Amino acid sequence: MTAMPSQQFRFDGETIGSEEWWRALAHRGLPLKCDVTSDEQTLTFFWRQRADTEIAKVFIEVNSHTPHPVRDIPTEMQRWGKTNVWYWQTRLRNDWCGSYFFLPARPSDLPMPEKLDGRQRRSWWLDLIDRRASADPFNPVRPHNGAWGRPLSGIYPDGIQWLDLQPQSQLQTIAWHSKCLNNQRNVWLYRTDSKKPQKELPLVLLLDGNYWHTQENFLGELDQRTERGEIPHAAYLMIDAVDNEHRGNELPCNNEFWLALQQELLPQVAQTTPITNKSQQTLVAGQSFGGLASVWAALNWPERFGKAFSQSGSFWWPLANEDHFQPASLDSLDSWVSTAIGRSSKIERPQILLEVGLYEPHMHEDNRALRDALKARQFPSSYREVPGGHDWLCWRRTLVDGIVEMLGT
Numbered sequence: 211m212t213a214m215p216s217q218q219f220r221f222d223g224e225t226i227g228s229e230e231w232w233r234a235l236a237h238r239g240l241p242l243k244c245d246v247t248s249d250e251q252t253l254t255f256f257w258r259q260r261a262d263t264e265i266a267k268v269f270i271e272v273n274s275h276t277p278h279p280v281r282d283i284p285t286e287m288q289r290w291g292k293t294n295v296w297y298w299q300t301r302l303r304n305d306w307c308g309s310y311f312f313l314p315a316r317p318s319d320l321p322m323p324e325k326l327d328g329r330q331r332r333s334w335w336l337d338l339i340d341r342r343a344s345a346d347p348f349n350p351v352r353p354h355n356g357a358w359g360r361p362l363s364g365i366y367p368d369g370i371q372w373l374d375l376q377p378q379s380q381l382q383t384i385a386w387h388s389k390c391l392n393n394q395r396n397v398w399l400y401r402t403d404s405k406k407p408q409k410e411l412p413l414v415l416l417l418d419g420n421y422w423h424t425q426e427n428f429l430g431e432l433d434q435r436t437e438r439g440e441i442p443h444a445a446y447l448m449i450d451a452v453d454n455e456h457r458g459n460e461l462p463c464n465n466e467f468w469l470a471l472q473q474e475l476l477p478q479v480a481q482t483t484p485i486t487n488k489s490q491q492t493l494v495a496g497q498s499f500g501g502l503a504s505v506w507a508a509l510n511w512p513e514r515f516g517k518a519f520s521q522s523g524s525f526w527w528p529l530a531n532e533d534h535f536q537p538a539s540l541d542s543l544d545s546w547v548s549t550a551i552g553r554s555s556k557i558e559r560p561q562i563l564l565e566v567g568l569y570e571p572h573m574h575e576d577n578r579a580l581r582d583a584l585k586a587r588q589f590p591s592s593y594r595e596v597p598g599g600h601d602w603l604c605w606r607r608t609l610v611d612g613i614v615e616m617l618g619t
Contacts, residue, residue: 219290219297227293232258232348239350241365250301253365256348257287257296257312266320268296269313269338272365274569274599275302280332284313284322302365305597307607308569309354309362312344355424356602358454364603372610375430379404381423384479390470391460395450397475398423399483402436403443410484411445412491412617415471415515417461417500419448421602431610440614445485449475461499462527463506472514489516489558493616497521497605501564502528505580508560509550519563519612521605525576543576544583551587562591563612567598 224231235242235256245252257268268287270276276285287298319338323330345353345361351373353361366373382399398419403411416422435441449471451457460467479485486492494504494515501523508518528546562584566577574595581593592615598604 219295226290227295236348240346240348245301246304249304251304252299252301254297254299255287255310255346257314257346258348259289259294259296259314261294263314264316265296265314266317267315269315270298270310271313272300272310273308273601274567274604275300275306275308279335280328284335287312303597305367306365307367307370307597307603308365308599308601309356309603310346310365311339311360311362312346313338313342314344315342354603354606356421358420362602366603370607372427372431372434375427375434377426377429378433379429381429386475386478388470388474390466390474393452393456395452395456397450397479398448399479400429400432400446400448401443401483402432402441402446406443408443408484410486412442413485413493414444414446414613414617415492415494415504416446416448417494417496417503418451418457420450420452423448425606428606428609432613435610435614440618442617444617445479445483447475447479447485457499461496461503462524463502465510467503468507468511472511487514489513489560491516491617493517493519493613495519495521495609495612496523497602498600499524499527501525505562505564506550508562509547512558512560515560516558517561517563517616519565519609519616521565521609521612522567522570522573522600523564523577523580524573525580526573529576542583543579544586547580547583547587559587559589561616562589563616564591564593565608565612566595567600567604568595569597569599573600 219226224234241253241255243251243253255270259265269284270287271279271285277283285298287296289296315338319342323334339360343360346363349363351364351366353363356362377400379401384397384399385394386397387394401411422428432441432446436443476485489512492515494507496504501520502525504518505520505523507515525543528543564577564581566573581591584591596608598607
């Protein structure tokens with residue numbers, strides 16, 4: 211970040227940090243964009259300090275752009291003199307879409323642990339997020355909730371069409387009490403056939419449903435694109451991850467989870483909703499661990515899950531070592547695919563779509579290796595790298611496009 215000349219801070223001639231100055235800033239909407247070229251733009255972020263609060267540092271996290279705080283030094287904003295204005299400036303591509311939030315740290319929150327102790331730094335950072343994280347009140351688009359309910363602000367490229375879309379149908383909440391898994395959770399069902407009920411609905415299973423069921427513009431876009439004829443009327447089943455512990459146990463290649471889903475949840479849903487049992491009309495979609503899980507389900511049970519859409523799939527997991535909190539089990543993703551196929555008594559080849567963000571280079575090698583393994587076995591599969599990072603807004607941006615590609619009429 212470079213120092214900014216004071217004239218760039220002055221709006222309508224008001225004193226920097228005054229009430230009138232902040233109102234003028236809010237009118238413009240944050241983050242401020244300037245120096246726009248055909249490829250990039252400069253963004254300036256501002257955070258306002260309350261007069262009755264002592265702040266030692268203000269951190270900003272722009273997902274998949276600022277350095278990861280567990281592995282590196284968190285990104286700090288600068289204070290403008292002794293005013294209540296904290297700011298930070300960076301340069302991003304014009305097509306950037308992603309989340310950000312602020313972390314104001316009080317003196318009692320510091321110092322941060324040494325970066326050499328990754329686990330301790332991670333615990334400190336997550337605790338600070340739980341207590342201090344805030345969205346940007348001057349961003350004109352209302353915050354979206356992260357997977358666990360933390361408010362996140364968004365950076366959006368020009369031309370996004372789905373921000374204000376609203377669902378046309380009622381979202382149904384289903385309680386799933388699993389004897390197989392010995393736990394319980396909510397599952398949310400959304401149908402796009404409310405105006406013209408169908409006798410049999412294609413089924414889309416969305417992992418991390420605790421996030422997706424709260425995104426009204428996502429449900430609204432499903433309605434819109436169904437009305438256009440791009441997707442058939444379908445049932446969207448959004449499955450709660452419960453919490454990080456359950457998510458880390460159930461999504462990475464957990465056969466018990468997928469057997470319980472087939473033996474318990476889907477029959478329960480079918481009692482009241484005409485969902486298909488045809489594999490080629492059933493899509494599993496997930497992100498990160500969920501992307502890994504969706505492909506695992508399709509490889510092991512292709513007779514039930516005939517399509518899988520992985521966004522930023524965590525395909526490092528089958529090959530992980532102790533540094534990733536998981537013992538190594540295989541020598542390659544090629545072996546992983548062979549092992550999964552060998553467990554299945556069926557010879558079907560599911561259709562698989564792999565997607566990974568251009569701004570998450572640490573995910574590229576494993577996703578490309580899986581692409582090559584699927585291609586070598588002649589799976590009907592597609593692979594693409596999109597302008598995004600490891601972030602919910604990036605996944606939101608392309609999720610419906612992937613559903614259209616996999617289920618589209």
